[in-house]
Amino acid sequence: MEDRGLEEFSFAAIAKEAGVQERTVYRHFHNKDELLKGLWHWFQARVRYGGIPRTEAELLAQPLRTFPAMDENEQLTRAMWASAQGREFRLSNVEERKAGIKAAVRSATQGLPDRQARWIAAVIHVLNSGAAWETMKDYWGFSGEEASKASAMAMELLLNAVRRNVPPASKLKKGG
Numbered sequence: 001m002e003d004r005g006l007e008e009f010s011f012a013a014i015a016k017e018a019g020v021q022e023r024t025v026y027r028h029f030h031n032k033d034e035l036l037k038g039l040w041h042w043f044q045a046r047v048r049y050g051g052i053p054r055t056e057a058e059l060l061a062q063p064l065r066t067f068p069a070m071d072e073n074e075q076l077t078r079a080m081w082a083s084a085q086g087r088e089f090r091l092s093n094v095e096e097r098k099a100g101i102k103a104a105v106r107s108a109t110q111g112l113p114d115r116q117a118r119w120i121a122a123v124i125h126v127l128n129s130g131a132a133w134e135t136m137k138d139y140w141g142f143s144g145e146e147a148s149k150a151s152a153m154a155m156e157l158l159l160n161a162v163r164r165n166v167p168p169a170s171k172l173k174k175g176g
Contacts, residue, residue: 011035040089043080046073052093052100056159059104059128063151067133071144081130101125108159120162127151127158 011032015022029035047069053059070077080086101121109117126132128151136147 036085036089040080043073043076047077052097053128054100054103056104056107059101059124060152060156063128063132063148063155065148067144067148067151069144070130070133071137077130078134081134098125101128105159108162112162120158123158124155127155 011022011025011029014035015025018025025035029038048065050058050062050065053062080089098121101124102117105117105121105124109120112120132151133144133147136142136150137144140147142150
């Protein structure tokens with residue numbers, strides 16, 4: 001997959017790489033969707049994903065753990081990020097991820113109108129993503145470790161700034 005991309009990821013290619021017959025792969029994965037789901041879970045373990053963050057501490061720790069691991073699995077990470085299948089996987093649990101991020105930033109955004117709290121959550125989501133890792137790596141020459149520190153610092157600064165600048169709820173216009 002790292003050599004050919006996800007588009008050419010197949011039962012035959014896996015069997016050949018593993019040195020087994022194709023039917024052996026089918027015994028474990030009945031169809032390509034199951035195979036790709038298995039690949040997604042395997043990938044998440046390789047990059048130390050650790051699940052959807054639900055607290056601010058989990059959120060701030062995630063890039064520190066995952067971005068260096070993305071460097072260790074760069075070709076695979078890029079394949080998962082750039083391919084149609086990778087996009088499908090990311091979208092398959094997007095509502096759960098959004099809910100986790102909203103929960104993680106709730107204490108910082110609790111005085112904001114819903115729309116503004118959503119904006120903060122969306123920016124945090126971007127900072128804690130493969131897109132942030134890839135941008136900092138490709139455009140700024142950062143290592144995964146350096147990108148992880150920049151991402152975690154930016155998220156923490158943003159959340160602290162929101163906490164300091166949130167006016168009392170009675171002074172906020174509904175919807176921002």
